[in-house]
Amino acid sequence: xxxxxxxxxxxxxxxxxxxxxxxxxxxxxxxxxxxxxxxxxxxxxxxxxxxxxxxxxxxxxxxxxxxxxxxxxxxxxxxxxxxxxxxxxxxxxxxxxxxxxxxxxxxxxxxxxxxxxxxxxxxxxxxxxxxxxxxxxxxxxxxxxxxxxxxxxxxxxxxxxxxxxxxxxxxxxxxxxxxxxxxxxxxxxxxxxxxxxxxxxxxxxxxxxxxxxxxxxxxxxxxxxxxxxxxxxxxxxxxxxxxxxxxxxx
Ligand SMILES: [Mg+2]
Numbered sequence: 001x002x003x004x005x006x007x008x009x010x011x012x013x014x015x016x017x018x019x020x021x022x023x024x025x026x027x028x029x030x031x032x033x034x035x036x037x038x039x040x041x042x043x044x045x046x047x048x049x050x051x052x053x054x055x056x057x058x059x060x061x062x063x064x065x066x067x068x069x070x071x072x073x074x075x076x077x078x079x080x081x082x083x084x085x086x087x088x089x090x091x092x093x094x095x096x097x098x099x100x101x102x103x104x105x106x107x108x109x110x111x112x113x114x115x116x117x118x119x120x121x122x123x124x125x126x127x128x129x130x131x132x133x134x135x136x137x138x139x140x141x142x143x144x145x146x147x148x149x150x151x152x153x154x155x156x157x158x159x160x161x162x163x164x165x166x167x168x169x170x171x172x173x174x175x176x177x178x179x180x181x182x183x184x185x186x187x188x189x190x191x192x193x194x195x196x197x198x199x200x201x202x203x204x205x206x207x208x209x210x211x212x213x214x215x216x217x218x219x220x221x222x223x224x225x226x227x228x229x230x231x232x233x234x235x236x237x238x239x240x241x242x243x244x245x246x247x248x249x250x
Contacts, residue, residue, distance in 0.1 A: 004217055004229040005236075010243065013194075016215045017247035022081065022190045023054065024181050024205070026197035027064035027071055030219050033234050034164060034198075036136060038125075042074055050241035055079045058248050059188050063088060063177050065168060065201055067127035081188060086129045087161065087170060087201050088180030095183050101129045101171040108155055108169065115151045119144060129174065136165040161201045168201065178204035196240065202227075 002009055025031055031051070032041045043051070054060055059081040064071040068085030075083060084091035089098065109126050112133070116122040121138030124131055135144040148167050152160065161168040175183065177197070185193055191213055195205045198219035206216045206226035218227035219234050231240050 001218065001221055001223070001225065001227060001230045003221075004231050004240065004243070009229055013215060013243065014247045014250060016192065016194065017244070018250070019192050020058070020190060021192035021194050021215065022059040022061060022185055022188055023244065024184075024193055024195040025051075025060065025062050026177075026199070026202050027062055027066065027074065029164070029198035029234060030196055030202075031062075031075075031237060038134075046238050047241065048078065050238060050245065051075075052078045054241060054244055054248065055081075059190065061181070061184055063180055063197075063205075065130075065132065065163070065199075067129075068092070070127070082184050084177075084180050084184075086127055086174070087168060088177040088204070089129050089170065089174040090127075091180065093187070095180055096175050098129050098174070101174060104156070104171050105129055105131060108158075111155070112151065116148075119147050122148065130168060130170040132163075133167045133169065134165065135167075141165060163199050163201065176204040177201055178206075178208050181205055182208065194244070196231075196237075197227075198234065 028034060028041055031043055031047055035041055055078050061082040062075050062080055063084040065087045066085050068090040071085045072083050082091055082093060089096055108131060112124055116124060122144055123134040125134060133148055135141055138144040157172045159170045159172050181193055194215040196217040203226055208214050209226055211228060216227040218225050218230045221230040
């Protein structure tokens with residue numbers, strides 16, 4: 001992983017942006033700081049202004065783990081080409097058929113509600129096409145995670161993605177962030193994409209890997225990650241957006 005804030009990385013970014021990529025952004029922990037109360041995450045004004053300026057000039061998409069309508073109301077007012085929720089599965093324009101998933105997720109939710117009632121502090125967020133199990137509020141997070149993993153083993157076909165004191169539970173076969181980004185590129189006829197994210201679900205984008213078609217940036221330097229570049233912290237997002245604005249102005 002290389003820092004994005006070096007002369008050679010900047011140059012690589014400027015060159016990449018000449019080939020008219022689309023620009024993809026994760027939401028939590030990328031455009032906004034991670035905070036304990038997930039309902040209180042809003043775009044800071046400086047980020048919002050820069051994003052709006054960028055999205056007026058080049059195609060921008062946001063791909064979040066939140067439910068679609070949840071993320072939409074937090075990023076409204078920016079001329080996105082697409083807003084994608086549920087880790088890639090739920091979007092406008094639509095990318096996948098979700099009826100079966102909705103039914104399955106409803107069954108999981110009922111089952112887990114009963115089980116997790118035994119463990120105070122574990123909170124299930126129902127995002128209609130996926131569940132996020134939060135254990136930020138429990139006394140012993142390690143014990144909680146073991147309990148969650150053991151319980152989830154009893155469920156049918158699912159895909160798990162870990163995260164920052166959360167476990168994401170998704171039906172198999174749905175688009176992930178990586179496949180969603182590729183589908184959007186196809187639609188927008190853009191062979192190249194820039195993408196920035198901070199968490200494990202963003203690795204589904206980072207593994208797409210090929211440097212000629214993907215310019216990947218992780219918030220925070222961490223190994224192992226498949227991202228090629230990093231910026232040190234979420235607070236660097238405004239500097240990163242300034243760099244993108246400079247790159248597309250060239
Ligand atoms: Mg994130």
